[in-house]
Amino acid sequence: MNKPNMEEEPQEMSFVDHLEELRWHIIRSLSSILVFAIIAFLAKGFVFHDIILAPSRTDFLSYRFLCELGERIGSDVLCITDLGFTIQSRQMSGQFAMHIMVSLVLGLACAFPYAFWEIWRFVSPGLYPEEQKNSRGAVFFVSVLFMLGLLFGYYVVSPISINFLASYQVDPSILNEFDLSSYISTLTTLCLACAIMFQLPVVVYFFTKAGLLTPEIMKLYRRHSIIIILVIAAIITPPDIISQLLIAMPLLVLYEVSIRVSSSIRKRDLKRLNQNDTI
Structure with a gap:
């Protein structure tokens, strides 16, 4: 008499089961974004005064750093004492709409590591064991690079772009009075x-x-990539050469770093392939 097989083989999930699992991963990701968005919405004073509107004041960290740097080199050119613009809301629901939008953007930024981890949990089981091994730490590196880019945009690109656009005038008789939605869209986009x-x-x-x-x-294709990077920087930044270069320069550095990353992976794969051939 045959003994029953005590260890059942894992059953493959159907297409509907995969969709159901994906749905729950997406729900948990969106829920995390919503939780942080609600927190940001409730902390209205701190979010707008200390985060969103901070680059519009001369006491912002980046402006103070430039001013201190100018004092050390004996020049007051870098010291920004007046941004020369005011922010207004010209629509009845403008402030409320911007409050909701800013809360959602901050919710996405804060919940990004967890949301990406949820999506990665769904994708990674479908990879081969070798691919899973090679992609270890993907969530960590993606999250770190995302946060570094966010901080770079907030502390470097945004204040310099805002200062340039605020001080630019085609005629002294024209006052710079920006709408709240224009200011926030520029800041978040950068x-x-x-x-x-x-x-x-x-x-x-x-x-x-x-x-x-x-x-x-x-x-x-390095030269072609430089042109593409400059075009991308021109598209995603305001129409000023300074902010375009501030976006393009780190991208060029990242491109060179990516060449090193690709080269090291290529050498490792070739070495592993040669070892397998000799066995």
Whole structure:
């Protein structure tokens, strides 16, 4: 008499089961964003005075740093004493709408590591064991690069862009009175654009592992990439050359770092392939 098989083989999930699992991962991701958005909405005073509107005042950290740097080198050119603009809300529901939008953006920024981890939990089981091994730490590096890009956009690109746009005048008789929605959209666009663009090394890593990209290709098309980076920087930044260069410079550095990442992965794969051939 045959003994019953005590260990049942794991059953493959159906398409509907995969959709159900994906739905719960998305629900948990959106819930985390909503929780942080509610917290940001309730902390209205701190969020708007100390975070959103901080780059519009001369006591902002970046402006104070530039002023101290100017004092050390014996020049007052870098010291910003007046931004020369006011922020107004010209629509009845303008402040309330911006309050909701800012809360959602901050909710996304704060919950990004957890939300990405939830999506990664759904994707990673479908990878081969070798691919899972090679992608260890993906959530950590993606989250770190996202936060670094966000901080770079907030403390470097945004204040310099705001200062340039605020001080630019075609005629002294024209006053710079910006609408609240215009100011916030400029600030959030710059910060989120930097956060996304800082993911370049991660994208290059996975493309190299998939065999779609090699360091030789990246070196061959380096000049083309520089032009593309400058065009992207011109699209996502206000129409001033300073902010465009501030976006383009770190992207060029990240591109060179990505070449190193692709090269190291390529050498490791070739070394592993040679070891397998000799066995």
